[in-house]
Amino acid sequence: MSTYRKWTLAKHPSGVPSEDCFALEDFTPDALSDGQVLIKTHYFSLDPGMRGRLSGDSYAAGLKIGDTIESAGIGEVIDSKSERFAVGDMVMGGLGWTQALTHPDRGLQKLDPALFDDKVAMTATIGVLGVPGLTAWFGLQDLGQPQSGETLLISSAAGPVGATCGQIGKTLGLTVIGIAGGADKCAYLSGLGFDAVIDYKAEKDLTKAIATAAPNGVDIYFDNVGGTMLDAAILNMKPKGRIVISGQVSEYNNETPIGIRQTTRFITHRLRMEGLVVYDYAKQFVQAQAAMAALIRDGKLAYKEDISEGIEDAPREYAALFAGANFGRRLIKAS
Amino acid sequence: MSTYRKWTLAKHPSGVPSEDCFALEDFTPDALSDGQVLIKTHYFSLDPGMRGRLSGDSYAAGLKIGDTIESAGIGEVIDSKSERFAVGDMVMGGLGWTQALTHPDRGLQKLDPALFDDKVAMTATIGVLGVPGLTAWFGLQDLGQPQSGETLLISSAAGPVGATCGQIGKTLGLTVIGIAGGADKCAYLSGLGFDAVIDYKAEKDLTKAIATAAPNGVDIYFDNVGGTMLDAAILNMKPKGRIVISGQVSEYNNETPIGIRQTTRFITHRLRMEGLVVYDYAKQFVQAQAAMAALIRDGKLAYKEDISEGIEDAPREYAALFAGANFGRRLIKAS
Numbered sequence: 304m305s306t307y308r309k310w311t312l313a314k315h316p317s318g319v320p321s322e323d324c325f326a327l328e329d330f331t332p333d334a335l336s337d338g339q340v341l342i343k344t345h346y347f348s349l350d351p352g353m354r355g356r357l358s359g360d361s362y363a364a365g366l367k368i369g370d371t372i373e374s375a376g377i378g379e380v381i382d383s384k385s386e387r388f389a390v391g392d393m394v395m396g397g398l399g400w401t402q403a404l405t406h407p408d409r410g411l412q413k414l415d416p417a418l419f420d421d422k423v424a425m426t427a428t429i430g431v432l433g434v435p436g437l438t439a440w441f442g443l444q445d446l447g448q449p450q451s452g453e454t455l456l457i458s459s460a461a462g463p464v465g466a467t468c469g470q471i472g473k474t475l476g477l478t479v480i481g482i483a484g485g486a487d488k489c490a491y492l493s494g495l496g497f498d499a500v501i502d503y504k505a506e507k508d509l510t511k512a513i514a515t516a517a518p519n520g521v522d523i524y525f526d527n528v529g530g531t532m533l534d535a536a537i538l539n540m541k542p543k544g545r546i547v548i549s550g551q552v553s554e555y556n557n558e559t560p561i562g563i564r565q566t567t568r569f570i571t572h573r574l575r576m577e578g579l580v581v582y583d584y585a586k587q588f589v590q591a592q593a594a595m596a597a598l599i600r601d602g603k604l605a606y607k608e609d610i611s612e613g614i615e616d617a618p619r620e621y622a623a624l625f626a627g628a629n630f631g632r633r634l635i636k637a638s
Numbered sequence: 639m640s641t642y643r644k645w646t647l648a649k650h651p652s653g654v655p656s657e658d659c660f661a662l663e664d665f666t667p668d669a670l671s672d673g674q675v676l677i678k679t680h681y682f683s684l685d686p687g688m689r690g691r692l693s694g695d696s697y698a699a700g701l702k703i704g705d706t707i708e709s710a711g712i713g714e715v716i717d718s719k720s721e722r723f724a725v726g727d728m729v730m731g732g733l734g735w736t737q738a739l740t741h742p743d744r745g746l747q748k749l750d751p752a753l754f755d756d757k758v759a760m761t762a763t764i765g766v767l768g769v770p771g772l773t774a775w776f777g778l779q780d781l782g783q784p785q786s787g788e789t790l791l792i793s794s795a796a797g798p799v800g801a802t803c804g805q806i807g808k809t810l811g812l813t814v815i816g817i818a819g820g821a822d823k824c825a826y827l828s829g830l831g832f833d834a835v836i837d838y839k840a841e842k843d844l845t846k847a848i849a850t851a852a853p854n855g856v857d858i859y860f861d862n863v864g865g866t867m868l869d870a871a872i873l874n875m876k877p878k879g880r881i882v883i884s885g886q887v888s889e890y891n892n893e894t895p896i897g898i899r900q901t902t903r904f905i906t907h908r909l910r911m912e913g914l915v916v917y918d919y920a921k922q923f924v925q926a927q928a929a930m931a932a933l934i935r936d937g938k939l940a941y942k943e944d945i946s947e948g949i950e951d952a953p954r955e956y957a958a959l960f961a962g963a964n965f966g967r968r969l970i971k972a973s
Contacts, residue, residue, distance in 0.1 A: 355902065529901050548901065551904075562869075562898050562900065564897030567889050569913030570687075571690065571913075571915075573913050573914070575910065576904065578903070
């Protein structure tokens with residue numbers, strides 16, 4: 304058997320996860336049991352939203368010391384004791400930060416190579432067609448309840464969820480305003496067709512900046528950030544506005560959460576705020592992926608991938624996500 | 639013409655409204671124009687939820703200096719230049735802290751004396767059958783989406799909204815837990831059939847106290863308080879729990895709002911939080927009032943009124959509401 308490498312949890316982080324929270328281990332996969340497959344990972348993702356599970360706090364079942372770090376991934380079946388998968392099949396699933404893994408033949412999606420071409424890369428299945436894109440799709444359409452002509456505000460808009468959400472919003476006839484940090488990200492969003500962009504790093508008063516960009520108020524706030532940015536959005540919501548809580552990246556590394564202050568607005572403006580777990584929509588995934596792939600081929604949905612090579616760098620790249628340095632879907636080529 | 643007295647706004651309060659924020663004025667009503675009625679107030683209410691409108695801040699249209707303080711009231715038409723109302727008619731509407739007023743013949747509900755008896759007092763129309771009761775009725779049923787067997791948690795449960803909400807919850811097959819301050823209020827709620835009562839003044843850790851009372855978690859939190867109590871409830875919500883924001887009495891007197899910290903729970907537990915403005919349901923009021931009156935006559939919905947006599951005391955009694963001293967619907971006999 305070959306030897307592979309994987310990242311496991313060495314200690315529960317507090318704050319932004321430092322490199323000593325992770326351990327790079329060599330391992331040799333066990334022999335397969337019936338109903339198992341051996342997968343060689345091609346790419347895995349770095350997910351800010353997974354941060355909470357590293358803490359192992361008492362409220363949510365989290366990772367234990369020694370567990371492989373979780374992530375989405377795509378890989379190739381290189382050995383199989385299952386009738387469901389043959390050697391050579393490409394699969395997508397929760398593979399983790401590892402070069403290979405033994406996996407039951409459930410919870411994996413077989414990828415049809417014919418679906419991918421020069422416009423839709425196979426890596427899109429863990430990006431714009433994966434959890435980030437599906438989060439944007441169902442969060443905006445099911446929780447946001449958009450009506451053509453309404454105004455949509457998106458935080459962390461240059462991230463894979465936010466950028467997808469904004470482009471879907473344009474196809475639905477919404478006025479789309481993005482919040483992002485820095486001129487590069489703002490230019491990227493303008494290029495995607497966003498109607499207005501707010502560079503939060505350049506604004507002293509975000510509440511006023513939103514009011515300027517959306518003088519008639521915001522109908523839907525698609526929130527990936529939380530904290531003070533969420534409060535600034537709440538103060539600009541129209542009556543009966545909907546707030547979709549997709550991510551809270553400003554909170555994940557806080558020992559004491561920041562939260563929001565403007566709860567009385569929920570009464571005076573009849574606001575609704577709702578959280579999203581994308582797996583609730585699992586039965587509709589295939590349909591949504593087909594619709595988004597069509598938008599990509601029609602040139603209405605662009606996506607950006609930020610791929611680096613080598614499993615060694617995963618912890619450092621993961622910490623960098625919280626500094627807001629990159630944009631696009633953050634992937635690691637595992638070889 | 640007779641002379642009457644009314645309370646007007648003398649200055650915008652900060653914090654709990656002090657007596658010098660109000661001015662007691664003598665006045666003589668102007669002669670009626672066509673389409674107007676003169677109403678002699680019998681009772682008016684003291685509403686914590688009106689507090690925000692006293693501040694006259696920039697976000698919500700509030701009262702101006704010299705405006706009559708707003709409240710619900712019932713009164714008698716003593717002069718009429720309208721075909722819609724005759725002298726002697728009893729009416730309910732937004733009469734204010736005044737012994738009499740000139741009012742257009744719109745926005746008033748004529749009360750049928752035959753609907754009231756020794757079980758349902760006419761004052762109930764500005765209490766259990768008025769805004770507080772209707773807030774409980776629509777907030778619980780429309781925003782709470784209760785299913786028989788679920789667990790309902792209510793803050794400020796001994797207030798007119800909370801106590802009504804809990805009793806409606808029992809008729810819907812819910813397990814009902816109330817949070818109130820002090821042994822008297824808790825005993826009152828137990829007498830109303832609440833399954834469990836938490837005396838927040840006697841608990842050091844409200845989050846744990848809720849967990850003890852609701853070991854399997856809370857499906858619906860009907861919130862009249864906000865702030866730290868709302869956070870404690872959020873930490874006990876079941877996945878897909880619904881939070882109804884009915885009031886935020888812990889916030890109304892704060893210069894800097896307290897707010898909540900636990901927004902990431904909206905993702906991990908798919909929570910929904912929604913504010914209520916009862917007037918959105920105006921077309922269904924008559925039907926709901928009839929249903930609640932039937933519950934009262936069946937002995938399934940008790941209500942408590944806390945009536946004091948004399949318009950002079952209104953500002954002092956209003957400030958006392960925020961100290962949590964009273965319970966039941968707080969009314970003033972205006973004569």
